[in-house]
Amino acid sequence: MKPSKPTINEVARKAGVSLATVSRFLANPFSVKEKNRKKIDEAVKELNYKPSLFARKLAGGRAGIYGLIIPGYEGVFHSYYALEIIRGIGFVLEELNIDLYLHIWWQKDNFNTSLVDGVIFADIVGNEEQLERIKKEGLPFVVLNKKMGDDISYVTIDNFFGGYRATEFLIKHGHRYIAHIAGDLRVEAALERLNGYKEALRKYGLEAKDEYIKVVNFSPLEAKKATEELLELETPPTAIFAASDEMAIEILFLLQRKGVNVPCDISLIGFDDNPVCNYSSVPLTTIRQPLDKMASLGVRFLKERIEKKKRNKAILSPELVIRESVNFK
Numbered sequence: 226m227k228p229s230k231p232t233i234n235e236v237a238r239k240a241g242v243s244l245a246t247v248s249r250f251l252a253n254p255f256s257v258k259e260k261n262r263k264k265i266d267e268a269v270k271e272l273n274y275k276p277s278l279f280a281r282k283l284a285g286g287r288a289g290i291y292g293l294i295i296p297g298y299e300g301v302f303h304s305y306y307a308l309e310i311i312r313g314i315g316f317v318l319e320e321l322n323i324d325l326y327l328h329i330w331w332q333k334d335n336f337n338t339s340l341v342d343g344v345i346f347a348d349i350v351g352n353e354e355q356l357e358r359i360k361k362e363g364l365p366f367v368v369l370n371k372k373m374g375d376d377i378s379y380v381t382i383d384n385f386f387g388g389y390r391a392t393e394f395l396i397k398h399g400h401r402y403i404a405h406i407a408g409d410l411r412v413e414a415a416l417e418r419l420n421g422y423k424e425a426l427r428k429y430g431l432e433a434k435d436e437y438i439k440v441v442n443f444s445p446l447e448a449k450k451a452t453e454e455l456l457e458l459e460t461p462p463t464a465i466f467a468a469s470d471e472m473a474i475e476i477l478f479l480l481q482r483k484g485v486n487v488p489c490d491i492s493l494i495g496f497d498d499n500p501v502c503n504y505s506s507v508p509l510t511t512i513r514q515p516l517d518k519m520a521s522l523g524v525r526f527l528k529e530r531i532e533k534k535k536r537n538k539a540i541l542s543p544e545l546v547i548r549e550s551v552n553f554k
Contacts, residue, residue: 231272239268290324291527292341296351304443305471305499306516310347310369313520321524330355338364343527345369350411365530367523371413372540378526380519380539384414387512387543388421388466391494394510394545395464396429399554400492403431404455404462406472408443415443418468418496437462445475452476456483463491463554470495470502470511477505477550488552498546508548515541 237247242261249256250265257265268274293314295307311327318325328336330352338344343365349356359366368379388405395403405422408415419440423433436458439451448467455462467473473495480487487493487507495502498513518541526537 231274235272236265236268236274239272240264287342288340290326290341291318291524292326292328292336292344293347294328294330294336294344294352294355295347296330305497307347309516310520313517314345314524317521317524338362343531345523345527348412365527367527367530369519369523376536378530378536378538380522380526382414382514382519382541382543384417385421387496388418389425390545391466391496391512392422392425395466395492395494395551396425398492398551400464401431402460402462403464403466404437406448406451406465406467406476407438407440408468410440415468422466443469443472445471448472449475449479452479465491465493467495470497470499470509473509474501474505477507481506488550492551494551502548507550510548510551511546512543513546514543
């Protein structure tokens with residue numbers, strides 16, 4: 226039978242002080258007299274006492290854990306965006322000696338807010354109810370990938386500019402028949418990329434034709450089917466702008482299987498700057514999202530929200546990464 230873990234009450238008895246004194250010690254060792262501090266410290270070491278998260282929070286301290294909530298959707302465990310956000314936030318938290326509580330939100334209200342000091346939402350699509358609950362509870366939080374109101378801290382990318390820049394680059398290479406494979410339009414990032422695409426066409430006197438716009442759920446398989454439909458048009462596009470690199474890579478594979486040369490027959494541009502872009506059969510021109518910076522700022526903003534009650538917001542600029550998948554028409 227395993228020996229039971231020592232409790233805060235045992236520490237108090239061992240040190241010969243009150244429970245309240247031990248609680249103050251756990252929250253801030255220097256808040257108690259030096260004589261008592263030494264006795265409590267000796268008792269903690271002798272008993273090998275490890276304060277639980279609940280004990281630390283009860284003591285008025287912090288759990289030392291930040292929550293990260295990611296919307297649950299098909300392919301989430303293969304999503305470049307989700308993986309980069311987890312990696313970036315995890316890296317910064319490790320430097321700060323703060324632990325990460327990762328929660329994939331599958332429409333079940335089972336996120337335990339008592340375990341964390343605050344929460345970062347990787348996105349809020351499908352998470353609206355969870356966000357409202359956390360807001361009502363007064364738990365500090367930060368939203369990524371979506372612009373929010375003045376009362377909420379957020380970090381996002383200028384997706385409109387990214388969509389505009391990608392389309393403008395194709396136009397300046399002589400393309401007039403440009404298709405867009407859009408992501409899930411419930412996601413602000415996808416909608417803004419589509420709007421940026423439309424605005425670039427408008428500015429250069431081109432029409433955003435419905436048959437050239439295919440809305441898919443950021444799904445490479447759906448992107449492939451959408452591309453097949455584009456190729457069957459009476460006037461197929463000479464260029465395709467895909468809302469993610471994962472979709473763009475699948476489109477590239479399809480075009481090559483059909484004997485369509487990229488970029489000579491059809492130019493192709495993606496969005497993200499997934500590392501695979503460098504190693505595809507035709508290195509992919511894309512729009513780079515500074516996801517590492519978004520993750521880093523998300524942690525910093527949450528820390529400031531927790532410690533200083535400060536609200537912050539940032540909109541980061543994406544950049545065009547030119548490789549070999551776009552040609553002059």
